[in-house]
Amino acid sequence: xxxxxxxxxxxxxxxxxxxxxxxxxxxxxxxxxxxxxxxxxxxxxxxxxxxxxxxxxxxxxxxxxxxxxxxxxxxxxxxxxxxxxxxxxxxxxxxxxxxxxxxxxxxxxxxxxxxxxxxxxxxxxxxxxxxxxxxxxxxxxxxxxxxxxxxxxxxxxxxxxxxxxxxxxxxxxxxxxxxxxxxxxxxxxxxxxxxxxxxxxxxxxxxxxxxxxxxxxxxxxxxxxxxxxxxxxxxxxxxxxxxxxxxxxxxxxxxxxxxxxxxxxxxxxxxxxxxxxxxxxxxxxxxxxxx
Amino acid sequence: xxxxxxxxxxxxxxxxxxxxxxxxxxxxxxxxxxxxxxxxxxxxxxxxxxxxxxxxxxxxxxxxxxxxxxxxxxxxxxxxxxxxxxxxxxxxxxxxxxxxxxxxxxxxxxxxxxxxxxxxxxxxxxxxxxxxxxxxxxxxxxxxxxxxxxxxxxxxxxxxxxxxxxxxxxxxxxxxxxxxxxxxxxxxxxxxxxxxxxxxxxxxxxxxxxxxxxxxxxxxxxxxxxxxxxxxxxxxxxxxxxxxxxxxxxxxxxxxxxxxxxxxxxxxxxxxxxxxxxxxxxxxxxxxxxxxxxxxxxxxxxxxxxxxxxxxxxxxxxxxxxxxxxxxxxxxxxxxxxxxxxxxxxxxxxxxxxxx
Numbered sequence: 109x110x111x112x113x114x115x116x117x118x119x120x121x122x123x124x125x126x127x128x129x130x131x132x133x134x135x136x137x138x139x140x141x142x143x144x145x146x147x148x149x150x151x152x153x154x155x156x157x158x159x160x161x162x163x164x165x166x167x168x169x170x171x172x173x174x175x176x177x178x179x180x181x182x183x184x185x186x187x188x189x190x191x192x193x194x195x196x197x198x199x200x201x202x203x204x205x206x207x208x209x210x211x212x213x214x215x216x217x218x219x220x221x222x223x224x225x226x227x228x229x230x231x232x233x234x235x236x237x238x239x240x241x242x243x244x245x246x247x248x249x250x251x252x253x254x255x256x257x258x259x260x261x262x263x264x265x266x267x268x269x270x271x272x273x274x275x276x277x278x279x280x281x282x283x284x285x286x287x288x289x290x291x292x293x294x295x296x297x298x299x300x301x302x303x304x305x306x307x308x309x310x311x312x313x314x315x316x317x318x319x320x321x322x323x324x325x326x327x328x329x330x331x332x333x334x335x336x337x338x339x340x341x342x343x344x345x346x347x348x349x350x351x352x353x354x355x356x357x358x359x360x361x362x363x364x365x366x367x368x369x370x371x372x373x374x375x376x377x378x379x380x381x382x383x384x385x386x387x388x389x390x391x392x393x394x395x396x397x398x399x
Numbered sequence: 400x401x402x403x404x405x406x407x408x409x410x411x412x413x414x415x416x417x418x419x420x421x422x423x424x425x426x427x428x429x430x431x432x433x434x435x436x437x438x439x440x441x442x443x444x445x446x447x448x449x450x451x452x453x454x455x456x457x458x459x460x461x462x463x464x465x466x467x468x469x470x471x472x473x474x475x476x477x478x479x480x481x482x483x484x485x486x487x488x489x490x491x492x493x494x495x496x497x498x499x500x501x502x503x504x505x506x507x508x509x510x511x512x513x514x515x516x517x518x519x520x521x522x523x524x525x526x527x528x529x530x531x532x533x534x535x536x537x538x539x540x541x542x543x544x545x546x547x548x549x550x551x552x553x554x555x556x557x558x559x560x561x562x563x564x565x566x567x568x569x570x571x572x573x574x575x576x577x578x579x580x581x582x583x584x585x586x587x588x589x590x591x592x593x594x595x596x597x598x599x600x601x602x603x604x605x606x607x608x609x610x611x612x613x614x615x616x617x618x619x620x621x622x623x624x625x626x627x628x629x630x631x632x633x634x635x636x637x638x639x640x641x642x643x644x645x646x647x648x649x650x651x652x653x654x655x656x657x658x659x660x661x662x663x664x665x666x667x668x669x670x671x672x673x674x675x676x677x678x679x680x681x682x683x684x685x686x687x688x689x690x691x692x693x694x695x696x697x698x699x700x701x702x703x704x705x706x707x708x709x710x711x712x713x714x715x716x717x718x719x720x721x722x723x724x725x726x727x728x729x730x731x732x733x734x735x736x737x738x739x740x741x742x743x744x745x746x747x748x749x750x751x752x753x754x755x
Contacts (some may be wrong), residue, residue: 129563182489229516236487241511247477248512254469258445259488278508281477288472345670 120225135165141200145216147386157197159361166340176206190245192226200347207234212368243276254289271300274315287326288355294354336358409706415586425513425585426560431459433567449478455495455525475505482511490556496523498539527580528668536705544673553577554645561590565597602652608638611662619666626721664693
């Protein structure tokens with residue numbers, strides 16, 4: 109993290125293969141942290157956390173400009189998690205980033221913890237907006253991006269949202285606004301895990317073709333396998349350089365990715381994991397990295 | 400019916416008709432001009448609107464500071480979320496739309512993006528209560544009821560142009576979020592005739608009186624002052640306590656005013672549910688004060704469309720209606736000892752004012 113915490117350091121740094129390896133290792137630790145936190149709760153949004161770990165690892169290890177010791181640094185890039193229940197993954201990433209002490213992760217979801225089930229900007233370090241209610245991230249990102257540009261601040265604003273959040277009208281209100289105002293300092297990342305609370309996205313409310321929708325709204329849109337680190341790096345590099353309109357990276361991710369026993373489990377928004385399975389999951393995760 | 404010619408019916412006022420009385424002194428767009436004056440001193444002031452700049456006096460700011468105005472289109476969730484984002488990076492936004500849209504349509508965004516993080520976002524809602532004859536879609540009769548339960552939020556209901564001009568810098572100075580019930584266009588200018596200064600969170604006694612105390616907010620303070628002057632002619636001595644800040648409420652001033660044997664009447668341009676009347680009543684009850692409160696407020700119903708003067712008469716907000724209501728409350732053997740009067744209000748004279 110140290111190279112990224114230097115003010116004005118322009119990520120990404122280093123050779124592409126090195127970057128990818130560094131991100132893969134970070135993604136492993138994020139998944140490992142998420143499993144540990146999931147075990148504390150005995151259940152939860154572990155499937156989403158494992159699915160989005162590569163995206164978060166790429167963003168926090170390779171793309172964002174920030175200072176872990178100074179979460180309010182005015183020139184930091186903003187990362188807005190609008191999917192509050194993904195907090196388990198964000199905390200794991202923030203621990204990896206050095207913003208949250210790793211030993212604090214075990215308090216996840218416990219009474220008086222700074223790490224509630226849904227992150228709170230008012231007291232969770234490194235968290236830009238409070239989550240829980242969906243469809244808020246992009247509107248707030250719009251305001252931050254307008255304001256930063258108005259102030260001549262070159263910081264970028266990232267918003268990670270889910271395909272489920274594409275149901276929310278406010279997401280599209282803000283999509284119009286970002287394009288209308290030419291906010292090329294905004295990067296939206298859509299985690300398409302194709303799953304919502306009531307079942308598969310395709311059955312809850314059809315959102316495809318997702319890429320076409322964003323393009324029709326005036327966004328520069330790319331779509332990649334969100335569990336392919338090399339593809340994520342290349343795409344985010346391209347989006348960072350794009351000017352004139354906001355950018356969106358649509359990431360197809362696999363629920364439970366990295367842990368076969370959870371990948372193959374019946375897809376559920378709120379996944380039940382038996383007590384004895386947590387160690388098994390950790391073992392499978394570890395095996396995956398050594399293969 | 401009768402042989403006299405039918406009275407010509409008034410037609411529905413324009414959506415943004417002024418509620419000023421004919422010939423009343425007014426000030427044009429006091430909010431927009433006050434925001435401009437503030438913006439000259441404070442570069443972090445920005446404005447935004449949701450396709451209603453022209454109808455919320457925000458156009459005055461937009462035209463003077465085009466680089467500091469952001470048009471969000473007819474998208475109120477985006478308006479308030481964006482305002483939150485602007486505040487997150489250190490700007491002080493004033494976001495204007497109609498009250499109905501700021502409250503009913505975008506409340507989740509006001510609550511979670513603005514109020515929960517306690518951001519200095521100033522939400523400006525036009526057409527509060529019954530200030531348009533356009534019907535329920537535009538009459539924000541329950542905006543105070545919706546917003547009073549929102550933690551951190553300061554709520555101001557100004558009486559006139561003087562209140563608005565003085566409230567705007569005070570709202571920007573307040574560190575947390577605020578909601579201003581905007582009076583726009585040709586706004587009556589009333590309070591400069593009194594020894595008055597707007598002070599956030601404070602009520603102001605505009606006149607003293609031994610028989611009745613009218614505790615009023617918003618434009619109803621104007622009506623309260625007019626009613627007090629009319630009742631004075633009948634030798635009824637009426638005090639007026641103006642409560643421009645609905646939250647946090649100046650409970651000390653209210654308790655001081657209501658620990659009395661005077662008739663206590665509240666007046667508000669808002670439904671009788673969840674606004675000033677219930678704020679005052681709960682303040683008294685929580686303090687163990689058993690004074691009866693007579694609420695002059697809009698009824699708990701969706702209101703008719705029509706001309707504003709007609710509607711204000713029908714729903715009990717006109718000065719005539721206020722005077723009639725106070726007289727009725729004072730009438731009969733109760734005389735000037737309202738505590739002795741029965742708890743069921745005496746039948747009001749004309750037309751039936753709104754009560755719970």
